[in-house]
Amino acid sequence: MKYLxxxxxxxxxxxxxREIHRLTTRPWNIMEVCGGQTHAIVKFGIDELLPEFITxxxxxxxxxxxxxxEMIDKALEIAAxxxxxxxxxGDMLRVPGSTTDLLSVKAAGGDVRxxxxxxxxxxxxEQNPAKEVxxxxxxxxxxxxxxxxxxYQAAQKDLKNFFMLIxxxxxxxxxxxxxxxxxxxxxxxxxxxxxxxxxxxxxxPPLAAKYHVPIVVTGFEPLDILQGVLMVVQQLESGRAExxxxxxxxxxxxxxxxxxxxxxKVFKVVSRKWRGVGEIPQSGLxxxxxxxxxxxxxxxxxxxxxxxxxxxxxxxxxxxxxIKPHECPAFSTKCTPEHPLGATMVSSEGAxxxxxxxxxxxxxxxx
Amino acid sequence: MCLAIPGKVxxxxxxxxxxxxMGKINFGGILKEASLxxxxxxxxxxxxxxxVGFALSRVDEDEAHKVFGYLKQMEExxxxxxxxxxxxxxxxxx
Amino acid sequence: xxxxxxxxxxxxxPISQYPHVLVAHGGGGKLMHQxxxxxxxxxxxNPLLETQxxxxxxxxxxxxxxxxxxxxxxxxxxFPGGDIGSMAVHGTVNDLAMSGARPLYLSSAFIIEEGLPxxxxxRVVCSMRxxxxxxxxxxxxxxxxVVDKGKGDGLFINTAGIGVVEHEQKITPQNVRxxxxxxxxxxxxxxxxxxxxxxxxxxxxxxxxxxxxxVHDAVLQMIKAGIEIHCLRDLTRGGLASALNEIxxxxxxxIEVVEKSVPVREDVHAACEMLxxxxxxxxxxxxxxxxxxxxxxxRALSILRGHAMGAGSAVIGRVTEHSGPLVTLKSxxxxxRILDMPSGEQLxxxx
Numbered sequence: 001m002k003y004l005x006x007x008x009x010x011x012x013x014x015x016x017x018r019e020i021h022r023l024t025t026r027p028w029n030i031m032e033v034c035g036g037q038t039h040a041i042v043k044f045g046i047d048e049l050l051p052e053f054i055t056x057x058x059x060x061x062x063x064x065x066x067x068x069x070e071m072i073d074k075a076l077e078i079a080a081x082x083x084x085x086x087x088x089x090g091d092m093l094r095v096p097g098s099t100t101d102l103l104s105v106k107a108a109g110g111d112v113r114x115x116x117x118x119x120x121x122x123x124x125x126e127q128n129p130a131k132e133v134x135x136x137x138x139x140x141x142x143x144x145x146x147x148x149x150x151x152y153q154a155a156q157k158d159l160k161n162f163f164m165l166i167x168x169x170x171x172x173x174x175x176x177x178x179x180x181x182x183x184x185x186x187x188x189x190x191x192x193x194x195x196x197x198x199x200x201x202x203x204x205p206p207l208a209a210k211y212h213v214p215i216v217v218t219g220f221e222p223l224d225i226l227q228g229v230l231m232v233v234q235q236l237e238s239g240r241a242e243x244x245x246x247x248x249x250x251x252x253x254x255x256x257x258x259x260x261x262x263x264x265k266v267f268k269v270v271s272r273k274w275r276g277v278g279e280i281p282q283s284g285l286x287x288x289x290x291x292x293x294x295x296x297x298x299x300x301x302x303x304x305x306x307x308x309x310x311x312x313x314x315x316x317x318x319x320x321x322x323i324k325p326h327e328c329p330a331f332s333t334k335c336t337p338e339h340p341l342g343a344t345m346v347s348s349e350g351a352x353x354x355x356x357x358x359x360x361x362x363x364x365x366x367x
Numbered sequence: 368m369c370l371a372i373p374g375k376v377x378x379x380x381x382x383x384x385x386x387x388x389m390g391k392i393n394f395g396g397i398l399k400e401a402s403l404x405x406x407x408x409x410x411x412x413x414x415x416x417x418x419v420g421f422a423l424s425r426v427d428e429d430e431a432h433k434v435f436g437y438l439k440q441m442e443e444x445x446x447x448x449x450x451x452x453x454x455x456x457x458x459x460x461x
Numbered sequence: 462x463x464x465x466x467x468x469x470x471x472x473x474x475p476i477s478q479y480p481h482v483l484v485a486h487g488g489g490g491k492l493m494h495q496x497x498x499x500x501x502x503x504x505x506x507n508p509l510l511e512t513q514x515x516x517x518x519x520x521x522x523x524x525x526x527x528x529x530x531x532x533x534x535x536x537x538x539x540f541p542g543g544d545i546g547s548m549a550v551h552g553t554v555n556d557l558a559m560s561g562a563r564p565l566y567l568s569s570a571f572i573i574e575e576g577l578p579x580x581x582x583x584r585v586v587c588s589m590r591x592x593x594x595x596x597x598x599x600x601x602x603x604x605x606x607v608v609d610k611g612k613g614d615g616l617f618i619n620t621a622g623i624g625v626v627e628h629e630q631k632i633t634p635q636n637v638r639x640x641x642x643x644x645x646x647x648x649x650x651x652x653x654x655x656x657x658x659x660x661x662x663x664x665x666x667x668x669x670x671x672x673x674x675x676v677h678d679a680v681l682q683m684i685k686a687g688i689e690i691h692c693l694r695d696l697t698r699g700g701l702a703s704a705l706n707e708i709x710x711x712x713x714x715x716i717e718v719v720e721k722s723v724p725v726r727e728d729v730h731a732a733c734e735m736l737x738x739x740x741x742x743x744x745x746x747x748x749x750x751x752x753x754x755x756x757x758x759x760r761a762l763s764i765l766r767g768h769a770m771g772a773g774s775a776v777i778g779r780v781t782e783h784s785g786p787l788v789t790l791k792s793x794x795x796x797x798r799i800l801d802m803p804s805g806e807q808l809x810x811x812x
Binding site for chain 2: 001002003006007012016019089118119120142143145149152194197198224248249250251252257258260357
Binding site for chain 3: 370
């Protein structure tokens with residue numbers, strides 16, 4: 001595949017790694033924000049090519065992982081209703097709520113369907129006028145243009161049976177919350193390349209200046225991530241703290257204007273609770289008043305409630321980069337992809353799932 | 368975080384309304400439709416990055432090749448140098 | 462002996478963890494193996510069942526027979542490159558081939574949903590007839606049941622097969638040993654992606670056709686040439702990763718796969734990237750993995766490559782001298798990682 005496979009070349013990856021080795025003179029902690037980057041790092045073993053001085057800290061950029069427990073519970077309640085077709089991206093199906101998950105609701109008879117695009121859910125609503133079709137809108141800014149378009153088109157078609165359960169989250173407030181935490185050890189960031197494809201990177205210079213951290217907008221393939229790390233290290237070694245763009249083939253400074261316009265048209269910024277992290281003000285998107293009629297929470301009259309996470313689940317600390325997955329006592333013992341305690345073990349981009357799939361040593365094996 | 372992959376625009380339909388403009392995208396031999404609403408400048412033959420059925424950007428082919436140019440430069444530089452590069456300590460396998 | 466659980470003795474996962482059966486329990490991955498171990502093997506245990514191979518070899522006076530069964534619930538019934546009928550014949554023939562048996566006779570049981578068009582049934586049956594002819598087997602007994610509309614999803618087929626074992630090799634997971642080379646008989650992931658392409662909600666246009674095909678002739682040719690075969694495994698649900706993990710667990714070995722050597726067609730690779738799937742986890746239907754004694758590997762490869770069914774064969778890894786059970790993968794970057802058994806049903810990774 002063009003513009004994909006050539007960024008996975010082993011020899012050139014080693015070349016970039018050698019350059020990083022050459023430049024690194026002291027320890028640095030670098031966070032990759034996005035779950036897709038975490039997944040690539042663990043899957044390709046990119047961190048193992050880096051000098052010991054460089055520690056990659058896995059960030060909270062997995063929207064499945066940070067969707068609050070209460071939101072999952074609301075999804076489960078709606079999905080179990082008899083006249084509802086509940087649609088979602090595949091990853092959300094096994095995320096545990098307080099007592100069950102969407103897959104189990106499906107097993108028990110709920111009409112739960114995986115869709116590739118939010119527009120497929122709109123189509124389902126058109127094809128099933130007697131049913132209520134709900135789409136679970138989870139994701140960062142990358143997905144917001146798609147969900148915005150779905151709601152916009154539903155309004156244009158005057159659909160009365162289409163609703164969206166929105167749980168969009170925004171990256172810059174999360175970075176700010178992380179950096180302002182006293183335990184934060186992050187000295188440089190690889191910003192999320194596809195989020196910035198949509199939003200551009202004009203929100204980042206104030207963050208870079210305020211916390212004196214280099215921020216490099218980075219892609220998702222091994223050469224992208226290695227080049228992003230190289231650019232961060234170059235800045236760190238020379239004491240700079242600027243915003244740079246590694247992923248220039250996709251990201252422009254101003255981002256995608258038509259997409260931002262539609263997001264503004266349909267959504268408003270709201271405060272959101274991040275699973276494992278807590279409430280971060282102004283860190284999410286919700287439907288604005290013009291499109292409130294499509295809001296599933298309003299439609300189904302779901303009250304807010306508070307739920308506690310299982311005590312053993314340390315995904316919050318993992319999401320904040322305080323611990324690595326294998327440092328959690330429940331990792332691969334009580335908590336596995338088959339019976340996960342938290343979302344970071346369920347989502348294929350969650351750090352715990354990535355470590356479990358690619359790094360853990362089974363109990364029975366010798367080393 | 369979001370799974371978005373590059374593909375080539377093979378054909379475009381719905382030219383009337385920019386918001387309903389759709390493209391047939393070729394991903395390594397697989398064809399799938401995606402909305403081109405957010406990339407009005409894209410033409411047939413361009414490459415786009417697609418996420419959940421929406422093209423989010425046009426791949427800038429010049430920029431795409433830059434890292435390989437940089438790597439080539441590095442390689443040539445390394446060949447000119449007399450000293451071997453001294454790597455810093457490597458991480459062990461887990 | 463039940464399969465070793467990777468959850469370890471610290472966490473005995475009770476079957477009541479899932480009071481209802483999930484689709485994932487049939488996915489060919491960890492949940493399915495858990496179900497088999499804790500439900501079927503636990504209740505039905507006997508040494509023959511516990512070999513847990515694609516088919517089981519029974520010794521009778523003067524004869525060794527291989528016996529197997531499989532059920533086919535594929536949706537849609539007709540897909541690019543095949544249908545439920547031809548699959549039902551090829552799949553069972555291939556399971557027999559995995560013991561090195563020459564397939565002879567099949568049974569075929571139909572569970573038909575009320576309302577299925579006769580035309581559809583006729584097409585499927587003709588396809589089975591043609592497949593049986595191609596494979597040189599006869600369908601000699603069967604059964605027909607019809608269930609109420611809404612209780613059967615169109616058509617389910619079960620086939621059982623008998624073959625005769627005419628060699629002295631023990632082709633079972635327990636025979637795998639350090640130094641063995643791992644071969645695959647062709648490029649991976651075609652069947653799974655052919656199905657995904659026509660699955661509702663995910664449709665995409667492609668030229669990917671299922672690789673459903675009989676492989677027994679290629680296997681028998683290797684046996685005839687005196688190749689020392691330690692194990693064979695049909696690559697179906699759960700793909701290569703599942704098959705290798707099953708074998709590693711059954712034999713306690715460590716298997717190392719080299720990612721660059723694994724053949725995957727570009728469009729299958731692209732479809733996997735699009736859906737966020739790993740080609741090593743995707744189902745095949747006419748492919749097998751072979752564990753061959755190190756000094757016979759080159760010869761085995763050339764025999765396979767010379768056969769129509771094995772043209773894309775490749776050596777993809779080896780059994781190392783380290784202890785297992787474990788399957789590892791050397792990535793394109795040269796870094797090692799675990800190649801895990803897939804977890805449950807393959808959910809397209811979207812977001």
